Amino acid sequence: MTQKSRRDFLKQSAAAGLGLTAGMSGRAFAANDKISVACIGVRGRGNSVMHSFAEEPDCEITHICDVRESVRLKRGAEMKQKTGRMPKLVNDYRTLLDDKSVDVFMVATPDHWHALLTIEGCLADKDVYVEKPASHNILEGKTAVAAARKRDRMVQVGTQIRSAAFLHEAFDYVNSGALGKVIYGKAWETSRNGAVHLPNDSEPPRGIDYDIWQGPAPERPYNEGIVGTAWRWLFDYGTGDLGNDGVHRIDYCRHMLGLETMPEAISCSGGKFFFDDDQQWPDTMLINYEYPGKVLQYEMRLWSKPKLHGAGEGATIYGENGWVLLTNTAWKAYDAAGKLVKQGSSDVGQQAHIRNFLDAVRSRNRDSLNQEIYSGHVSTAMCHAGNISWRTGKKLRFHAETETFDDPEANHYVGREHRKGFELPDIV
Numbered sequence: 001m002t003q004k005s006r007r008d009f010l011k012q013s014a015a016a017g018l019g020l021t022a023g024m025s026g027r028a029f030a031a032n033d034k035i036s037v038a039c040i041g042v043r044g045r046g047n048s049v050m051h052s053f054a055e056e057p058d059c060e061i062t063h064i065c066d067v068r069e070s071v072r073l074k075r076g077a078e079m080k081q082k083t084g085r086m087p088k089l090v091n092d093y094r095t096l097l098d099d100k101s102v103d104v105f106m107v108a109t110p111d112h113w114h115a116l117l118t119i120e121g122c123l124a125d126k127d128v129y130v131e132k133p134a135s136h137n138i139l140e141g142k143t144a145v146a147a148a149r150k151r152d153r154m155v156q157v158g159t160q161i162r163s164a165a166f167l168h169e170a171f172d173y174v175n176s177g178a179l180g181k182v183i184y185g186k187a188w189e190t191s192r193n194g195a196v197h198l199p200n201d202s203e204p205p206r207g208i209d210y211d212i213w214q215g216p217a218p219e220r221p222y223n224e225g226i227v228g229t230a231w232r233w234l235f236d237y238g239t240g241d242l243g244n245d246g247v248h249r250i251d252y253c254r255h256m257l258g259l260e261t262m263p264e265a266i267s268c269s270g271g272k273f274f275f276d277d278d279q280q281w282p283d284t285m286l287i288n289y290e291y292p293g294k295v296l297q298y299e300m301r302l303w304s305k306p307k308l309h310g311a312g313e314g315a316t317i318y319g320e321n322g323w324v325l326l327t328n329t330a331w332k333a334y335d336a337a338g339k340l341v342k343q344g345s346s347d348v349g350q351q352a353h354i355r356n357f358l359d360a361v362r363s364r365n366r367d368s369l370n371q372e373i374y375s376g377h378v379s380t381a382m383c384h385a386g387n388i389s390w391r392t393g394k395k396l397r398f399h400a401e402t403e404t405f406d407d408p409e410a411n412h413y414v415g416r417e418h419r420k421g422f423e424l425p426d427i428v
Contacts, residue, residue: 035361038063038096038126039087039106040117042075045131046108049158050075052354053106053129054083059358063102065090069207091209093117097124104361107131108158111244112217112237115140116418118155118373119425122147127361129354131158133243133380134373136216139415139424141377141384142403146427148373156357156369157376159251161328163356164349167252170324170331173342174256178333179319185257186297187249187315189241193302196233196279198225216418225278233279240281241302243383245313251371251379252326253315254289254296262378262403263289263296266396268389274303287386298386388413 037059039050043066054061061079064087066072072089080086096102097120105121107114107130115135121128122144134157135141148155161167174182201221204210210222217236231237232244254260270285285300299308309316314327322335330345356370366372381403388410389396397406404411418424 035059035103036062036101037104037106038102040065040093041109042066043071049108052350061087063088063090065093067209067213110231110237111239112136113215115144116216118144119147122151122153127154129156129357132247133239134376135380137415138381138384138403141380143427145374145377150427154360155373157371159248159371160350160353161252162371163353165346166331166344169344173333180321182319184295184318185253187253188299188308189245189313190301190304190307191312192305195275195277196230198278216422233281235280242386247379247383249313249315250298250382256317257294259291262398262400263291265290266385266389268386270390
């Protein structure tokens with residue numbers, strides 16, 4: 001057991017001995033109290049995360065919130081069958097903000113809603129588990145961090161590999177000094193994606209609240225393809241595959257390199273070179289993130305079947321005396337001669353990540369979170385910065401204090417104007 005693990009264990013044991021832990025807004029949890037979770041966005045990934053929460057014996061899915069009536073009804077029936085209790089079904093998340101019975105928001109909506117739901121949840125004294133990326137743009141992410149700090153909320157970002165046992169083993173190995181001086185890391189995505197072809201715009205069908213679905217994004221006519229899955233590949237709603245899959249690999253690569261803050265400089269080469277379709281984000285990217293004495297590089301090829309080191313997505317960490325290969329469920333360490341010297345594997349860490357979050361909700365110990373909102377914001381903002389470097393065609397320098405760039409054109413993309421009724425709050 002590591003020193004940090006032992007400290008956490010002792011804290012939890014002491015709290016359990018009292019049978020009482022500090023809770024939200026002055027509330028205290030008795031040992032047998034359940035944490036009530038409102039799940040917002042439960043169609044795909046959100047359904048998986050919701051069921052993982054339901055697996056934990058000390059929490060309860062009390063509310064299901066989704067803009068699609070058919071999804072609410074289906075997920076509610078499934079949760080009743082699983083747990084024996086029918087959650088309340090909600091169309092508009094705003095009805096949950098003043099509901100004192102709700103302790104936690106689980107957010108798994110499209111990207112353009114992640115930060116605003118986190119911010120409003122924090123300001124309503126809810127703790128939040130939010131799927132990656134943590135925001136649609138840098139300003140939203142910065143505001144989410146400020147909201148969490150202002151109200152002392154526990155916010156965990158769903159880069160769940162941070163809680164995977166294999167990553168902890170690999171981190172301890174690199175920190176042991178076995179690689180010597182560590183200077184360079186590389187993360188990548190090289191799987192073949194599909195083309196995106198949008199149908200014609202149409203009227204919204206019955207059973208979906210399209211106004212809420214649009215949320216802070218600019219007003220536009222309903223499009224079945226966009227609202228379905230194509231939102232991810234369009235500027236107004238998604239962050240491309242860099243913010244979708246790349247955020248995971250960039251996150252555990254920088255974690256292994258010991259990089260806890262934003263880089264000093266970012267440069268991206270790439271473009272949309274393969275797909276002739278309706279998606280707007282690049283299918284090819286090479287990004288360099290420069291830190292004092294270290295470089296992290298990200299490579300994306302969404303049209304390519306060949307893998308790197310046998311992995312369609314992963315990361316490598318290079319030191320003077322060897323290197324480490326990371327995938328989503330395993331690690332391998334090689335010496336300077338290329339000989340395999342150590343390895344390990346585990347699951348992807350989703351259940352452990354949720355358990356880690358729930359423990360922090362009870363203990364109110366923000367430092368115990370494996371991917372607290374600031375750390376999740378850094379990894380997400382690195383993705384935004386890579387996208388901004390590509391959009392401007394410039395190498396950019398980043399000012400950590402203001403979370404802005406040295407270039408006016410780049411700063412145009414740091415935030416955006418939110419649609420009326422879904423404005424970004426000022427946190428003071």
